[in-house]
Amino acid sequence: MQLLPLAPDGVTPVRALTIAGTDSGGGAGIQADSRTMALCGVHACVAVAAVTVQNTLGVSGFHEIPPQIVADQVRTVVGDIGIGAAKTGMLASTAIIEAVAGVCREVGIGRDGDIPLVVDPVAASMHGDALLHAEALDAVRHTLIPLATVVTPNLDEVRLITGIDVVDDASARKAAEALIALGPRWAIVKGGHLRTSEQSTDLLFDGEVFHELPARRLSTGNDHGGGDTLAAAICCALAHGYSVPDAVAFAKEWTFHCLEASYDLGAGHGPVSPLWRLHLDRK
Ligand code: PXL
Numbered sequence: 001m002q003l004l005p006l007a008p009d010g011v012t013p014v015r016a017l018t019i020a021g022t023d024s025g026g027g028a029g030i031q032a033d034s035r036t037m038a039l040c041g042v043h044a045c046v047a048v049a050a051v052t053v054q055n056t057l058g059v060s061g062f063h064e065i066p067p068q069i070v071a072d073q074v075r076t077v078v079g080d081i082g083i084g085a086a087k088t089g090m091l092a093s094t095a096i097i098e099a100v101a102g103v104c105r106e107v108g109i110g111r112d113g114d115i116p117l118v119v120d121p122v123a124a125s126m127h128g129d130a131l132l133h134a135e136a137l138d139a140v141r142h143t144l145i146p147l148a149t150v151v152t153p154n155l156d157e158v159r160l161i162t163g164i165d166v167v168d169d170a171s172a173r174k175a176a177e178a179l180i181a182l183g184p185r186w187a188i189v190k191g192g193h194l195r196t197s198e199q200s201t202d203l204l205f206d207g208e209v210f211h212e213l214p215a216r217r218l219s220t221g222n223d224h225g226g227g228d229t230l231a232a233a234i235c236c237a238l239a240h241g242y243s244v245p246d247a248v249a250f251a252k253e254w255t256f257h258c259l260e261a262s263y264d265l266g267a268g269h270g271p272v273s274p275l276w277r278l279h280l281d282r283k
Pocket residue numbers: 020021022023028029030052054059089090122124125126131224225226227228
């Protein structure tokens with residue numbers, strides 16, 4: 001695949017910022033984001049919003065970082081290091097979402113600023129464990145998503161946010177329209193919907209044109225961190241100045257390779273892995 005360029009000046013890589021939760025099992029969240037960014041050749045800055053207690057079997061608890069500390073991490077990084085794009089993942093509560101939205105507007109992160117923002121509206125783990133308080137859904141809809149350059153919900157998150165159950169192409173289009181009505185520049189409806197199909201087609205929509213992005217379906221029980229990886233790879237490509245459709249196309253291909261390279265871990269779901277990228281160099 002076509003990879004992202006390394007340091008444009010030959011010295012300092014492009015930087016991206018993830019604002020998200022940690023995963024003690026190392027599979028998803030900030031660990032997946034920073035691993036993806038590193039192997040995409042992007043320096044990862046991190047603003048920790050929550051610390052989860054989890055292994056491959058599930059999430060048994062989480063601790064929220066005080067909202068002001070989350071916002072301060074963003075402000076201090078943008079002011080000194082400078083970033084090309086940002087991504088949000090698990091934000092847990094209304095208070096954290098409001099603090100993050102406030103600092104993003106202040107420093108120019110988001111659809112109307114200079115720094116593109118990927119919003120992955122994380123609500124639950126793949127085991128169904130909550131990563132977002134139910135009271136925060138309104139803030140996701142009306143405070144976070146309107147800031148997004150691109151929003152990347154999975155089908156469960158689409159249902160929670162829009163109330164639409166995506167079962168076919170028509171409902172996927174309806175869901176994309178409902179997401180765009182909330183105010184992001186672009187919305188992706190990820191293609192888990194036609195489960196009988198050999199293709200996994202994502203729908204990308206900007207309010208005008210539906211872009212269908214097909215990919216080969218790959219079934220693996222080890223897909224922990226897949227959504228985070230896709231959103232982080234989009235963020236890396238945006239940091240390099242790609243358009244949203246080009247960034248999503250890059251990220252889909254990247255994530256497909258990461259799914260192919262996923263591995264068994266613990267007694268539960270193993271992670272998708274960008275470590276294939278290291279082996280590529282040896283070929
Ligand atoms: O994959 C979504 C996700 C995001 N962030 C954290 C997670 C998970 C899934 O478990 O734990 C911290």
